Amino acid sequence: MKGIGVGKKGRKILSFFVFGIILIGSCTKTNEFTIGKDFVESQTRLQVIDTFRVDLSTVLLDSVITSSKKIAYIGRYEDNVFGSINCDSYFDVAYESFSEIEEKAIYDSSAFILNYTDYNFGDTTSLMSISIHRLTEKIEPYDRAYLFNTSSFHYESHATGMVSFYPEPHSSDTAVSIPVNALGEELFNLIRDKDERVSTQEWFTDYLKGFVLTSGTAENKALIGFKASSERLVMRIYYHLDKEEPEKKEITIKMGDAAHQFNNVKFDLTNTALYNIKMEGNEVPSTETGNQVFMQGMIGLLPKLRFPSLQNVLAEERWKILKAELIIEPVQYSYDLFSLPDSLYIYRTDKENRRAVLNNDESKPMIASFEFDKYLPENNRYTYDITSYINQELFDAYVDSENGLMVGLNEDKLESSFERLLVECKHPRVKLKIYYLSY
């Protein structure tokens, strides 16, 4: 007889049972099994503490970088929360080797063309007035890189052009044009005569240093953002050829270096809760500002949070922090006119108010989860999972209570918008909720 115990049939039976058992084994569902729960002896306790002290203050940044943001804000807005905000926008123009203007050319008109963006703050239904002025000095970025909300350059006191209009920010095919006929004619003549001032880049930028868009004579009630790019912020010189059939022609002068385009923001907090923020070294505690703290983009206001009682966690033995949540609620009724920011970042900061974006566990910037309840506004809140930050702070068994967190827009929004948030500090408090396991 060949083979030992197991013949052909035996092998079949054996493999049948082995496979059968593997199949049956995989049927077992254990994740819903509850019987026996009276026998288990828990060796851990999960506790949540949300009574940690959170000290809040509003920090005013020395300056906010506003160059290269592809947006030009012009206008003024005033309320009793952030006082008056006035914004001017600077830019220069690009040199091109201009093509020859024909002999029969006759100058018609000129204008700067402004295109709307989706970013507007304030009452956009009121009459708006914008004037444009020639700069008397060249735009030189600080350290050859950045320009700030505080930067400014000299310009001619008389306007090169001016326009008043009712804004139509949501119509994409409407643009605002500021007539600059005199400047246009001057340029037209220089180009036609091949003047040396339009013959090289150097000569040209010496001659035409740049422009500032600023509020005109009317009392503006809004800050309107226009596109700032070489294609969308341009000056057009219109002329025609004097023929039997007049031929219309134009010359386009484009916005120059994006790094030279920036917004200058002037704000006045005198009549607000933050009136003394500059005197107090650009930081004022919530207790002095009506138990609210303030966030505003291009002014550069950021709420700062510190956790002076965090050290107390360390007094306990045998614990692990499983989750730490930071819950921030907006001041009720503070966002009727201005909607709440839908995405808030969080920064780690120190005594000098330097800041660095706090990342989540996937090494991406952490964004608050935002609960918005239209009907129950008291449920509106921002929640951050700051577990890894808290664990890091506690890691070396020492908590520097000067360190903290700042709540703010992402860097790009901060530098290119006037989005705002008022954080409630008392009813309810800003909560740090720590879930920890003791064993």
Next chain:
Amino acid sequence: MLKLTKTYILIIFVLILGPGAVFSQTTTSPYSIFGLGYLEGNSTGPSKAMGGTGLAFLSDRYINSMNPASYTGIDSLISVFELGLFGKYTIYSTKHENQSLLNANLKYIMMGFRITPWLATSFGFSPYSSVGYTINTTSPIEGSTLEYPKTFSGEGGVNQVYIGGSVNLIKGLSLGFNAAYLFGNITHRESSELFSYSLEDATYISNFNIDYGLNYQLDIKKWKYNIGLAYGSSKKLKTNNVTTIETNYETEVLKSRKYKYSIPQNIGAGFAVSKGFFRAGVDYEWSNWENVEFTNSYLRTRNSGRYSFGVEFPSPGLNKGTSRMVLYRFGAEYSGSYMIIDNIPINYGAITFGAGFPLKGVISVLNASVELGQNGTTKKDLFRERFVTINLDLSLWDLWFRKRKYD
């Protein structure tokens, strides 16, 4: 032939060396949370169909590891290789609800043969006890009114690899021993998916253990009368604990916990009668659990007692005595287990039946049995397990010594 015997040995060693893979979690019962877990018992194929009765039975064409003195009964011309599998369907009931689980696994692998006419040996691998449970519950978040889901689970158990020997001293009297190395680990874990943590308490267990056995056979006319005795002394097990807490942010090994595990003193006696292909037997086993300490505060222990009987008879008619003979078996078992929870003893009872089917054309038998039983009670807040277990035992015989001559 020798080659194939080597194959068996190889299989055994592979399974011994990788026991985690094959022998993990052979039980699924919340009762296994206590002590060493569910005690697997050491009855094999035919005994399983007879209520686990076998203390007085001599091995014949299968290995009876319940009593090491039985090895002398192994047919002198063959080596036996045994593989056990089981599948179990359990309904767990409390006063309020029923839940059910299926589980299945390999049970044992063993081999036995005679060395000389008066000396026989067996070796193999089988579980001593096993732990396997998953209990989902909720726990309060202190400082709030909320609860969170939490899972308690356990796995592992104690395995034994043994080598036994048995000698036939004088006519009818055999003495034997099993020397086993007990090893394994028992892991209890509590964890929460929601809060991403687990506390894992793993205890590695090991020690050597020896059991002794005696069998005396008296032949009166055509009847054989057997008495079997088995004895194992109590033994403390060596433990080494590693407790680890793991969160999303760190893993920390905590101070080792001290656990005392021991196996109890065990005394068993059995009586059997047989004539031709008929046999019947009764067993009684006593284990001194009262002296074994447990760390779970819900549990109190008592000395356990197990009673069983079993009957085996051949298929009547033409096939009797031929290679096509089927052996039928039945039996019952009752065990007052060592566990007392909340003053309620946890008792076990089962009826069994089965048959040994010869595999056509090969010198092997497939022993199949069904066990219907229950464990525990729904009194107070306890639960009862009612189960159907199907045991399959493949007994492969190799005509080792006879065949070799012709190779």
